[in-house]
Amino acid sequence: MASFVDRVVLHASGGSGGNGCASIHREKFKPLAGPDGGNGGNGGSVILRVDAQVTTLLEYHHSPHRHAASGTQGMGDHRQGSNGEDLVLAVPSGTVVKDREGTVVADLVGDGAELVIAPGGHGGLGNAALSSKRRKAPGFALLGEPGEEADVVLELKTIADVALVGYPSAGKSSLIAAISAARPKIADYPFTTLVPNLGVVQAGETRYTVADVPGLIPGASEGKGLGLEFLRHVERCAVLVHVLDCATLEPDRDPLSDLDVIEAELAAYAGDLGITGVRIPLTERPRVVVLNKIDVPEGRELAEMVRPDLEARGVKVFEVSAVSHEGLRALTYVLGEYVDRARKAAPAPEAARVVLRPKAVDDKGFTVTRKEAGGRPFFEVRGVKPERWVRQTDFSNDEAVGYLADRLATLGVEEKLFKVGAVAGDEVRIGPEHNAVIFDWEPTLITGSELLGGPRGTDLRLEDTSRPTRGDKRRQYTERMDAKAEARAELWTEREAGVWTDPDVDGPATNP
Numbered sequence: 009m010a011s012f013v014d015r016v017v018l019h020a021s022g023g024s025g026g027n028g029c030a031s032i033h034r035e036k037f038k039p040l041a042g043p044d045g046g047n048g049g050n051g052g053s054v055i056l057r058v059d060a061q062v063t064t065l066l067e068y069h070h071s072p073h074r075h076a077a078s079g080t081q082g083m084g085d086h087r088q089g090s091n092g093e094d095l096v097l098a099v100p101s102g103t104v105v106k107d108r109e110g111t112v113v114a115d116l117v118g119d120g121a122e123l124v125i126a127p128g129g130h131g132g133l134g135n136a137a138l139s140s141k142r143r144k145a146p147g148f149a150l151l152g153e154p155g156e157e158a159d160v161v162l163e164l165k166t167i168a169d170v171a172l173v174g175y176p177s178a179g180k181s182s183l184i185a186a187i188s189a190a191r192p193k194i195a196d197y198p199f200t201t202l203v204p205n206l207g208v209v210q211a212g213e214t215r216y217t218v219a220d221v222p223g224l225i226p227g228a229s230e231g232k233g234l235g236l237e238f239l240r241h242v243e244r245c246a247v248l249v250h251v252l253d254c255a256t257l258e259p260d261r262d263p264l265s266d267l268d269v270i271e272a273e274l275a276a277y278a279g280d281l282g283i284t285g286v287r288i289p290l291t292e293r294p295r296v297v298v299l300n301k302i303d304v305p306e307g308r309e310l311a312e313m314v315r316p317d318l319e320a321r322g323v324k325v326f327e328v329s330a331v332s333h334e335g336l337r338a339l340t341y342v343l344g345e346y347v348d349r350a351r352k353a354a355p356a357p358e359a360a361r362v363v364l365r366p367k368a369v370d371d372k373g374f375t376v377t378r379k380e381a382g383g384r385p386f387f388e389v390r391g392v393k394p395e396r397w398v399r400q401t402d403f404s405n406d407e408a409v410g411y412l413a414d415r416l417a418t419l420g421v422e423e424k425l426f427k428v429g430a431v432a433g434d435e436v437r438i439g440p441e442h443n444a445v446i447f448d449w450e451p452t453l454i455t456g457s458e459l460l461g462g463p464r465g466t467d468l469r470l471e472d473t474s475r476p477t478r479g480d481k482r483r484q485y486t487e488r489m490d491a492k493a494e495a496r497a498e499l500w501t502e503r504e505a506g507v508w509t510d511p512d513v514d515g516p517a518t519n520p
């Protein structure tokens with residue numbers, strides 16, 4: 009069973025905000041003593057935080073769905089709902105966060121670095137908070153917003169200064185074991201190492217980390233062997249070390265061609281350039297060549313033979329033995345110098361706590377576009393505010409719907425609808441295509457709060473609740489009577505003109 013995982017897809021959702029409460033304070037002799045509905049609590053967010061104790065993403069491989077707690081709803085007597093707790097997920101240092109399209113969202117390096125991936129929803133305001141001079145006792149409250157949902161890809165790119173690359177069984181694990189306290193598995197069969205190992209090396213004043221990654225073979229870039237999967241762990245390193253096997257028993261291999269093969273595979277690996285600390289492409293990263301296994305006599309001979317050819321290519325060459333430890337001291341010191349130089353050139357950002365939040369979107373704007381569906385035109389409204397307001401509206405409460413209409417009118421959505429040619433009765437959709445709220449547009453010409461004299465929870469613009477007064481009724485009656493009298497008089501004149509006859513009065517009609 010896997011015990012190391014360096015790539016997971018995480019599905020996170022923030023907690024929903026609690027609903028606001030609509031309540032009226034009551035006390036003896038004061039049955040309507042003002043609104044006292046509390047606000048709903050905010051939903052918790054899902055946050056990634058670097059924890060030095062964590063080395064793998066295994067946990068999220070097993071349970072990739074994570075939800076933060078929701079806020080509770082507000083209550084009467086000004087009691088606010090409680091906020092949902094944030095869900096903090098510990099990730100290893102060096103975790104790269106990408107969105108589903110593969111764009112790097114953040115690179116979490118350093119203990120305590122944080123990223124909010126799924127913010128919780130805001131709690132809805134209670135009617136106490138919604139009351140104003142003009143709207144003294146609102147009969148509605150706002151709903152809590154649902155938390156955001158995010159699918160992110162987490163990729164671990166180990167933070168190491170030096171990376172060891174080479175064929176399987178070249179002695180990479182033996183080398184890291186010889187120069188550091190790391191104790192990886194070592195054996196004489198290929199692909200002993202299945203997951204990257206890290207070791208810390210102390211060379212004089214300099215202390216640096218070395219990563220040993222699984223072996224590469226020709227065609228690794230097409231997925232042969234363990235593929236190039238693990239090269240993401242060498243992406244951040246300052247120095248590459250080629251470990252070449254001088255005592256291999258395979259007939260068609262020698263250090264020079266081995267080096268060419270590995271270089272070609274490295275070139276085939278396209279990393280994510282642009283993340284912090286990765287400025288130079290892998291192929292241009294400083295590198296040294298280590299000729300290993302010189303404790304074997306043929307190995308030493310071969311190493312001495314190929315050394316001039318390698319040096320002619322302009323690389324530094326070390327002859328070492330991971331078994332007898334020959335040449336290792338010089339190697340660790342030179343690597344230390346390389347690391348020092350690289351650190352000076354690009355000082356590691358030692359910010360212990362970087363809090364990254366998704367970029368704030370411009371929430372003032374909104375767009376209104378005329379679209380067509382099935383031959384029928386409709387108007388699509390998009391924008392952070394209108395969409396949020398729609399989510400906060402309880403559509404079963406007419407007063408809340410009226411409040412939404414007022415907010416939209418104040419923002420200028422109405423005016424914009426007029427401008428793009430909407431007329432009363434047209435379909436208006438607010439929100440993204442798959443999740444829009446659809447209205448038949450009824451333009452508001454007055455701001456509305458002056459209409460709020462009606463019964464609680466109603467809005468006069470949505471329902472005609474007015475009843476005719478006695479004067480209205482009398483007027484209607486006389487109008488009806490006058491119309492009748494007029495019609496009768498007209499009939500009379502027609503009869504006199506002989507247009508028609510009444511057999512009861514005029515006797516049977518005589519055919520001319």
Ligand SMILES: Nc1nc2c(ncn2[C@@H]2O[C@H](COP(=O)(O)OP(=O)(O)OP(=O)(O)O)[C@@H](O)[C@H]2O)c(=O)[nH]1
Binds near residue numbers: 174202
């Ligand atoms: N004689 C000799 N044998 C060595 C030396 N270094 C490694 N070996 C042997 O080579 C074999 C492979 O060593 P590993 O360290 O597992 O090789 P690796 O490069 O990590 O191999 P993978 O993890 O499979 O990629 C083991 O049997 C080691 O004992 C050396 O300097 N001299």
Ligand SMILES: [Mg+2]
Binds near residue numbers: 181182201220
């Ligand atoms: Mg190994």
